[in-house]
Amino acid sequence: MGFLVLREKKNPSPISVPQxxxxxxxxxxxxxxxxxxxxxxxxxxxxxxxxxxxxxxRLHRFSLSPTTTTTTAAAAVSEPIVQPxxxxxxxxxxxxxxxxxxxxxxxxxxxxxxxxxxxxxxxDQNASPSGVSPDDISRQAQLLAELSKKVVNFRELRxxxxxxxxxxxxxxxxxxxxxxxxxxxxxxxxxxxxxxxxSEYKQFKEELLMNPTEITxxxxxxxxxDHSKSESSGLLSRSQVTHGEHPLSLxxxxxxxxFFQDTEIIEQIDRDVKRTHPxxxxxxxxxxxxxxxxxxxxxxxxxxxxxxxxxxYVQGMNEILAPLFYVFRNDPDEEMAAAxxxxxFFCFVELLSGFRDHFCKQLxxxxxxxxxxxxxxxxxxxxxxxxxxxxxxxxxxxxPQFYAFRWITLLLTQEFNFADSLHIWDTLLSDPEGPLxxxxxxxxxxxxxxxxxxxxxxxxxxxKLLQNYPSSNISHLLYVANKLRSQxxx
Amino acid sequence: MVLVLAIxxxxxxxxxPDLPPKFKSMLVPGKIQHIICTGNLCIKEVHDYFKTxxxxxxxxxxxxxxxxxxxxxxxxxxxxxxxxICHGHQVIPWGDLDSLAMVQRQLDVDILVTGHTHQFxxxxxxxxxxxxxxxxxxAFSSFTYDVNPSFVLMxxxxxxxxxxxxELIDGEVKVDKxxxxxxxxxxxx
Numbered sequence: 144m145g146f147l148v149l150r151e152k153k154n155p156s157p158i159s160v161p162q163x164x165x166x167x168x169x170x171x172x173x174x175x176x177x178x179x180x181x182x183x184x185x186x187x188x189x190x191x192x193x194x195x196x197x198x199x200x201r202l203h204r205f206s207l208s209p210t211t212t213t214t215t216a217a218a219a220v221s222e223p224i225v226q227p228x229x230x231x232x233x234x235x236x237x238x239x240x241x242x243x244x245x246x247x248x249x250x251x252x253x254x255x256x257x258x259x260x261x262x263x264x265x266x267d268q269n270a271s272p273s274g275v276s277p278d279d280i281s282r283q284a285q286l287l288a289e290l291s292k293k294v295v296n297f298r299e300l301r302x303x304x305x306x307x308x309x310x311x312x313x314x315x316x317x318x319x320x321x322x323x324x325x326x327x328x329x330x331x332x333x334x335x336x337x338x339x340x341x342s343e344y345k346q347f348k349e350e351l352l353m354n355p356t357e358i359t360x361x362x363x364x365x366x367x368x369d370h371s372k373s374e375s376s377g378l379l380s381r382s383q384v385t386h387g388e389h390p391l392s393l394x395x396x397x398x399x400x401x402f403f404q405d406t407e408i409i410e411q412i413d414r415d416v417k418r419t420h421p422x423x424x425x426x427x428x429x430x431x432x433x434x435x436x437x438x439x440x441x442x443x444x445x446x447x448x449x450x451x452x453x454x455x456y457v458q459g460m461n462e463i464l465a466p467l468f469y470v471f472r473n474d475p476d477e478e479m480a481a482a483x484x485x486x487x488f489f490c491f492v493e494l495l496s497g498f499r500d501h502f503c504k505q506l507x508x509x510x511x512x513x514x515x516x517x518x519x520x521x522x523x524x525x526x527x528x529x530x531x532x533x534x535x536x537x538x539x540x541x542x543p544q545f546y547a548f549r550w551i552t553l554l555l556t557q558e559f560n561f562a563d564s565l566h567i568w569d570t571l572l573s574d575p576e577g578p579l580x581x582x583x584x585x586x587x588x589x590x591x592x593x594x595x596x597x598x599x600x601x602x603x604x605x606x607k608l609l610q611n612y613p614s615s616n617i618s619h620l621l622y623v624a625n626k627l628r629s630q631x632x633x
Numbered sequence: 634m635v636l637v638l639a640i641x642x643x644x645x646x647x648x649x650p651d652l653p654p655k656f657k658s659m660l661v662p663g664k665i666q667h668i669i670c671t672g673n674l675c676i677k678e679v680h681d682y683f684k685t686x687x688x689x690x691x692x693x694x695x696x697x698x699x700x701x702x703x704x705x706x707x708x709x710x711x712x713x714x715x716x717x718i719c720h721g722h723q724v725i726p727w728g729d730l731d732s733l734a735m736v737q738r739q740l741d742v743d744i745l746v747t748g749h750t751h752q753f754x755x756x757x758x759x760x761x762x763x764x765x766x767x768x769x770x771x772a773f774s775s776f777t778y779d780v781n782p783s784f785v786l787m788x789x790x791x792x793x794x795x796x797x798x799x800e801l802i803d804g805e806v807k808v809d810k811x812x813x814x815x816x817x818x819x820x821x822x
Contacts, residue, residue, distance in 0.1 A: 356634045356790045379755040379762070381798065381809040389797045389808045390636055390786055391659040403664055 344485035641671030649770035671748030672720035717742030721749035
């Protein structure tokens with residue numbers, strides 16, 4: 144590939160933005176070839192260009208006003224630029240949609256946070272996938288800057304976070320806590336809020352996780368310890384049972400009865416926790432680390448179930464809790480990581496509050512239940528891609544409940560690998576429209592991205608495809624989802 | 634928090650047809666971890682019924698038991714406590730606390746559960762504690778016809794035992810409890 148450079152045009156007029164790759168080549172080819180023949184600039188010989196272009200979905204910035212001259216053009220080398228339409232290509236394709244925003248900045252939805260950048264004029268280099276590119280660092284720096292302000296500006300935070308939160312420096316943990324309303328915007332209040340919440344959780348645990356023997360002992364408070372010392376032999380004195388509490392009590396309000404009823408739920412929680420993410424050492428395996436994490440998950444879910452008798456525990460809640468706990472536990476800050484359990488509990492409650500109704504069986508058919516959400520998704524798809532909708536629901540009769548149920552109730556944690564789902568959650572949590580709306584958009588985008596395969600398939604193959612959604616370029620997916628928002632407003 | 638049911642002397646079908654319905658409604662599977670039975674069930678059906686309540690069942694032989702393969706004594710360890718079972722018809726004089734204390738020392742247990750007298754008793758001596766759950770059906774005994782149905786449920790928690798006594802008095806279930814703590818030092822022989 145020739146190194147087509149814009150260097151000749153240091154400050155080109157805006158209209159000269161090539162809309163297609165062909166245009167681009169055409170306009171510059173002659174001049175550049177001529178240039179190349181004359182001499183090869185030193186920078187071209189640098190080792191930077193020996194790395195292969197990345198294939199995991201970096202959007203290369205196309206700068207119109209390059210303050211730096213060197214590398215921008217190289218970006219154009221590997222990436223064809225297509226018109227920003229609703230993308231119809233499958234995710235595996237190498238299309239890199241570019242869209243220009245009315246503002247001077249060029250924003251790319253690239254939550255994999257490698258080469259897109261915001262207001263900096265950094266170069267996008269062909270950094271190796273595992274390295275931290277300058278843009279990554281810049282985003283990290285921006286987030287850190289935002290987080291270290293006295294009062295966090297939520298709009299700003301959401302805006303940066305929605306492009307993806309870098310994996311390092313424990314930023315995600317703090318940002319998620321802010322987005323979920325666990326940490327107040329005022330930085331000074333953080334330590335007092337955290338202390339308060341953590342002690343609250345500790346209290347919950349003590350109250351709710353006690354077994355009835357301990358509870359009765361506490362209720363009595365009488366000193367029975369000296370009993371054995373006072374008489375060496377003789378009939379043991381009998382005493383009245385307090386409040387009619389005995390282990391075989393069948394009374395509704397009996398703590399023993401409640402305890403045995405809760406045992407069922409606790410067993411269910413235990414089973415589900417053991418099955419959470421069996422491929423990850425953090426959650427599963429023989430290590431004591433995994434065991435303690437599982438215990439923490441269990442305790443959180445048990446406390447939640449006891450505090451919410453209306454909804455108790457439903458299978459799937461463990462999957463929603465898992466990413467939260469993982470992120471908080473892996474916070475490099477020791478103190479934060481140690482209190483991950485308490486923090487996860489409150490953030491879990493907050494996150495679930497928007498989706499509670501999906502877990503309530505009685506609400507299944509109501510206007511707020513899961514069925515209604517699924518039909519909203521269906522409607523959404525119909526608005527954006529009627530052909531696909533028609534094919535799916537009417538021609539091949541793929542009832543959205545078959546695939547969307549798991550997508551929606553589990554917030555897409557089961558459809559992608561763990562790292563990808565964390566990125567998706569970055570967007571879900573930070574979008575000002577709210578997680579549910581964003582989730583619907585992302586689900587719709589998922590359908591649209593595989594439309595070609597869906598349109599070609601019948602019931603069986605479509606269902607198979609949707610229930611085992613192919614691993615895809617998350618940045619592309621989220622970009623499409625974002626596009627759906629702006630189109631919906633048209 | 635281990636729940637242990639101590640029950641015995643039902644004498645079904647000879648002296649009583651069945652457990653009192655109020656007792657039966659309370660004894661549901663899933664709550665109790667162990668059952669200790671002093672003997673005199675007397676038939677296999679009662680054995681099977683207890684098995685449905687809890688799979689971990691320990692029985693000793695009473696003089697009217699139809700299954701002759703139950704042992705005369707049995708010992709088991711639950712948590713920090715050693716428990717011993719013996720029906721009690723072998724210990725003469727019947728129900729004599731000193732003789733029972735001898736059996737307890739012989740078996741080297743903290744809690745000895747015996748029956749035969751059809752009277753609830755919980756007695757403490759240097760060697761440990763003797764518990765007699767009485768007759769669960771209120772069957773008449775060799776001494777008296779006036780027997781209240783009773784059984785015992787022990788809640789073993791660490792070094793502490795809470796003994797819940799369930800008695801059927803005038804058609805009503807009365808529950809009492811007894812607190813008992815094992816001293817950390819070994820019991821004297």
